[in-house]
Amino acid sequence: xxxxxxxxxxxxxxxxxxxxxxxxxxxxxxxxxxxxxxxxxxxxxxxxxxxxxxxxxxxxxxxxxxxxxxxxxxxxxxxxxxxxxxxxxxxxxxxxxxxxxxxxxxxxxxxxxxxxxxxxxxxxxxxxxxxxxxxxxxxxxxxxxxxxxxxxxxxxxxxxxxxxxxxxxxxxxxxxxxxxxxxxxxxxxxxxxxxxxxxxxxxxxxxxxxxxxxxxxxxxxxxxxxxxxxxxxxxxxxxxxxxxxxxxxxxxxxxxxxxxxxx
Numbered sequence: 001x002x003x004x005x006x007x008x009x010x011x012x013x014x015x016x017x018x019x020x021x022x023x024x025x026x027x028x029x030x031x032x033x034x035x036x037x038x039x040x041x042x043x044x045x046x047x048x049x050x051x052x053x054x055x056x057x058x059x060x061x062x063x064x065x066x067x068x069x070x071x072x073x074x075x076x077x078x079x080x081x082x083x084x085x086x087x088x089x090x091x092x093x094x095x096x097x098x099x100x101x102x103x104x105x106x107x108x109x110x111x112x113x114x115x116x117x118x119x120x121x122x123x124x125x126x127x128x129x130x131x132x133x134x135x136x137x138x139x140x141x142x143x144x145x146x147x148x149x150x151x152x153x154x155x156x157x158x159x160x161x162x163x164x165x166x167x168x169x170x171x172x173x174x175x176x177x178x179x180x181x182x183x184x185x186x187x188x189x190x191x192x193x194x195x196x197x198x199x200x201x202x203x204x205x206x207x208x209x210x211x212x213x214x215x216x217x218x219x220x221x222x223x224x225x226x227x228x229x230x231x232x233x234x235x236x237x238x239x240x241x242x243x244x245x246x247x248x249x250x251x252x253x254x255x256x257x258x259x260x261x262x263x
Contacts, residue, residue: 004199012200016190023194028241030192033138035252037146038260046118048109056108056116060088062123062136069128080132087133088123091208091217092140102216103144110152117149130195133206133219138245142253146260191241205234209242 004012015021025031048055062085064072072080094101108117121143123136190197198204203222210216215235220226 004196008196009200012196016197022196025192028191028237030241030245030248033245033248033252035138035142035249035256037142037253037256038263043117043119043147043149045110046116048113048116050113052105053113054109055105056119058093058103058105058108058119058121060085060092060121060123060140062088062125064125064128064132067127068125072125084123084133084136087206087217087219088136088140090219091137094216102210108149111154115154119147119149128195130193130198134192137208138249141249142256145253146257191237205231207235207238209238211246213239213243 012022016027019026021027023031046057049057062081064077064081064084066073066077071077092102093105108119110116121140123139125132125136190201193201193204201222202224203220203226205226206217206219206221207215208217215238
């Protein structure tokens with residue numbers, strides 16, 4: 001929790017009202033985005049779930065390190081980590097039926113009902129100045145854009161074998177890239193709020209919007225209610241800002257990948 005004096009509180013609220021925030025940004029402007037790629041992805045062969053035998057599996061884990069803020073120590077950090085992971089899961093993987101998923105989970109299936117790729121997305125928060133959900137969503141999109149899943153060849157199982165698992169030949173040279181055009185990134189009505197600004201919010205809504213402008217997820221925080229007209233306005237703002245932010249993020253990912261190739 002950020003402790004602010006009455007004067008600081010009035011300064012922050014007054015700046016937002018005048019469309020001139022403490023760091024000089026307007027209400028709908030993001031802070032600069034920097035991306036680094038080349039982190040080793042975690043994926044392993046597994047078995048599809050019985051409810052979705054023709055899809056692979058993705059697991060998202062968030063760890064809010066106690067070094068980021070004292071409030072993340074102990075139970076507080078665990079609760080926030082679980083809340084963020086759930087919000088990211090909803091936005092990226094859609095509903096239980098798979099509707100609205102940001103990535104095509106069927107592309108992770110190798111042999112229906114027998115073998116698939118299990119993809120693990122681990123997010124570690126080392127520092128925070130507000131707007132964690134957007135930062136994590138952008139990081140996931142960058143990581144998936146840089147992830148290559150090995151091309152595999154399925155070899156028919158031996159008829160004399162007691163195992164029902166087919167033999168899988170995993171290539172060390174050929175990789176398949178993810179299509180991340182549908183991966184959503186969350187948006188806030190006051191875009192990219194700092195920790196001080198978040199401390200003045202009675203409630204907040206994070207809206208996940210993909211490249212096509214489709215709403216993939218909506219998460220509300222805080223105890224105060226919101227008028228439906230305000231929520232509708234927030235959705236309109238999210239769609240408008242998401243296009244600009246995704247264009248900037250895509251250019252940063254491409255620049256990071258180009259730097260990686262030069263090494």
